[in-house]
Amino acid sequence: MDSHEMTRRAFLGRTSIGFGATALATMLPASLTGAQSADPLSGLPHFAATAKRVIFLYMSGGPSHLELFDPKPALTRMHLEPMPESFTRGQPIAQLQNARLRCFGPQFRFRKAGQSGQELSELLPNLGRIADDIAIVRSMHTDQINHDPAHTVMNTGTQISGRPSMGAWITYGLGSECDNLPGFIVLTSAGGRNPQPISSRQWAPGFLPGRHQGVEFYSSGDPVHYVRNPPGVTRAQQRQTIDAVRELNAIRNEPLRDPEIDTRIAQYEMAFRMQTSVPELMDIASEPRHVREMYGVTGADGSFAYNCLLARRLAERGVRFIQLYHRGWDHHDNIVNYLRQCCGLCDKPSAALVQDLKQRGMLDDTLIIWGGEFGRTPMVQFKGSAPGRDHHIRGFSMWLAGGGVKGGVTYGATDELGYAAVVNPVHVRDLHATMLHTLGIDHARLTYRHQGLDMRLTGVEPARVVDEILA
DSSP states (O other), rough: OOOGGOOOOHHHHHTTOHHHHHHHHHHOOOOHHOOOOOSSTTTSSOOOOOOEEEEEEEEOOOOOOOHOOOHHHHHHTTTTSSOOHHHTTTTTOOOOOOOOOBBOOOOOOOEHHHHTEEEEEETOHHHHHHHGEEEEEEEOSSSSSSSHHHHHHHHHHHHHHTTTOOOHHHHHHHHOSSSSOSSEEEEEEEEOOOOOOOOOOGOOOOOOOOOGOOEEEEEESSSSTTOOOTTTTTHHHHOOOHHHHHHHHHHHHHHHHOOHHHHHHHHHHHHHHHHHHHHOOOOOOOHHHHHHHTOOOSSSSSSHHHHHHHHHHHTTOOOEEEEEEEEEEESSHHHHHHHHHHHHHHHHHHHHHHHHHHTTOOOEEEEEEEEEEOOEEEEEEEEETTEEEEEEEESSEEEETTTBBBSSSEEOOOOTTOEEEESSSSHHHHHHHHHHHHHHOOOTTEEETTTEEEOTTSSSSSSOGGGGGBO
């Protein structure tokens, strides 16, 4: 081979640090490799897993823990009184900086639910019915106080843009159990106040091989652009085209040995198989009426309810990481009205997903995570006549279910006003470490060498598995 024929990627692929080639070989379908899918890193999983897949119900905008999961009688008693400066001195506050800070008591009542007696908002009656199946973490905290960088922290473990998303890390580590769908799929819905856009880099592969990119499915119209053949093109003709392109790529790759060309071949094959699998996936007409009613689904309407039902169908088909974004939880004003809207759209289908998986025997090996990028302040924010709450990073709540998580557990606590996590604080890194643990992965050992460093989802700062919420 002439020296100019050897690309940099090909050189790396032939050396001991050919991570791209290693990951690719494990992700190519059996039809191309002649072997069953394997783990891209030797020794994975590191130990027995309790979960095979993850469904992340992402409440984009920052749900208020103070109205949903974390009752604060002291905050109620101090309603509209000055916020004690001892709580806020020197702390980052997004849009209340230099404002006169007043306490804002919870706007809805809390009720004990289930045999465990977990305290949940009256806005979450359906979640209350599955209280014994969920673990509520009241002591979450994060690093970034504005939406986009906070999304980046929750999705990639760092505020630095361009790092791999958690779904990409998981499919890189474990591959996919599905031959005709991507291993990492994203669905979005909207409803509530100010549904801000979500950047596609939140599900990007970063420096990992491109096959680990999350694929966004649209829940109304065509789920994937150009998934259908154009008029006049039959499936047989499409098969011939794919075969011809694959042969040409293979000829070109013989001297180059470029893993990215092999990746492209595999992507063409996946796209061809998706032309059959995706339309069947999105058609829920075969679902029994009682199942659709349980979710509150009326059809392929792009709602969070429809996406939750699709999430179950994706899980059944072996998709490894499924992420559902619901945009509309950014409640700077009129929090009473907008919380009613968001909970009305998300409470029933979230609970239905847990119930449905449990009835099918799938909850035990499916980890469900529910929450947003941060919480809301204990202080009032006046915008017009209807008050709301500002962004808050020092303390907020999330819940988990299935996949080896204990049900009926409330873990951690914020202070008496709900300002800071003070008992068993759980950072986003700890959430990631715990998620990976349920999948049989030691977060410190899932690495990828990039720019001379062994990079990982949980970064270099300490991260711990929250064993107390695991069965």
